[in-house]
Amino acid sequence: MAEKINESIALQDYLKAIYKLAEKSDDAVSTSAIAERLQIAQASVTGMVKKLAEQGYIEHKPYKGVNLTTQGHQIAIQTIRRHRIIELFLVEQLEMSWDEVHDEAEVLEHSVSDKVVNRMWEVLGCPDEDPHGSPIPNLKGEFKPQRRFTLADAPVGQLLEIARIKDKSPEELRYLEGLGLVLNAHLTIEDRAPFQGPLLIKTPERMFALDNAFAQAIWVV
Amino acid sequence: MAEKINESIALQDYLKAIYKLAEKSDDAVSTSAIAERLQIAQASVTGMVKKLAEQGYIEHKPYKGVNLTTQGHQIAIQTIRRHRIIELFLVEQLEMSWDEVHDEAEVLEHSVSDKVVNRMWEVLGCPDEDPHGSPIPNLKGEFKPQRRFTLADAPVGQLLEIARIKDKSPEELRYLEGLGLVLNAHLTIEDRAPFQGPLLIKTPERMFALDNAFAQAIWVV
């Protein structure tokens, strides 16, 4: 009969991971994908998944994968909201750098109260985007709709502005920064090689090749 | 051979509790006092105390009590530092009220990194006092020396200024606030009853009796 125990750190991180994985695969999320993302043994994930399913946060078809329920989805979104507001707050108010705030937020997202996170949000001017350019859901968990492409899909020869850089490691972010690829930077795709090949990018400063894997992480308008 | 595992939440809260209890008793701290303060069963405290002693954070004389080691003292002080900086930050930067920040800080003190807490501290102007008027230790764990009395010891008939109100519950803080007893408020002790009795206090606004227990929690200059 147990229900609604407490929203533990593990619970929030699992639901968030499932949300993110589902976002890019559209399919049911495999336990191994969760294990890989959270750096936890597969067997441990299976065990946790069973509990989360029992408690109604996800649906689990053994050997098939998992999907968030409405309840699980809501918790994932709210955790992401806290994460992004914290990141933005650290950058804007405490003048920290983009490549260090993600790890901080990964911890703080679990301990900051609704009251505090909403005060942060207000102080920031109720923004709907975080410093990586990712959208911040509102209190009800709704995202402001946005129509954008990744660099991998964007038209060639057209002036583009970077609107979002999806979660990358600090090393990768520094690499991109070195190339001048930061939020709001302008660029043009000069050419795109076939077969998921690299792109030839021109910025006001220089021209260079960018691997397709990176192109998929960069959203533009 | 285990040593320096990780500074868990429980570890930090125990050491902080021991520090605070030692502060007002001067004596070795009893396990029951810790249990009472942390709202944990006595037997659990005995178990935890044994572990903390094994790992060198405290010294434990069975049936006698515990004392912090240098190592334990350091962790306690740093946890208190984080706690107070967070409280002050929430009050000053997020405009939250005094009576709600303590509970927030009790959680956040365990997850805010040194980097973040130091940025907060700098943004606040490197203060050496928190919103309750309690001192904030510096990075090395040193308190700025201060010579003050509690209301219970302060001289009668002399103009005093409130410099600190020691940890009280939100209800108690509101009661004191209702009386006009807040940080930096001025007052005079008109009379003090014997046998730890109540004090007769005069503020610019009014005159009233204050229980000795409260007087011991209010520090003045």
Added chain:
DNA sequence: GAATTAAATTAGGCAAACCTAATCTTTTTA
């Protein structure tokens, strides 16, 4: 100083989240 009471410790358990090794299932490949 013996009996009562209070404080502290020991014994035995539990839940949350992990782990490794062994055992299925499912998918691929020959």
Added chain:
DNA sequence: TAAAAAGATTAGGTTTGCCTAATTTAATTC
């Protein structure tokens, strides 16, 4: 389509930090 490989689950353990009940030690009181 049978064998091999990959993916997922089960079985059995561990660590942390907590709990209740029973027992032991220390402090009071008669």
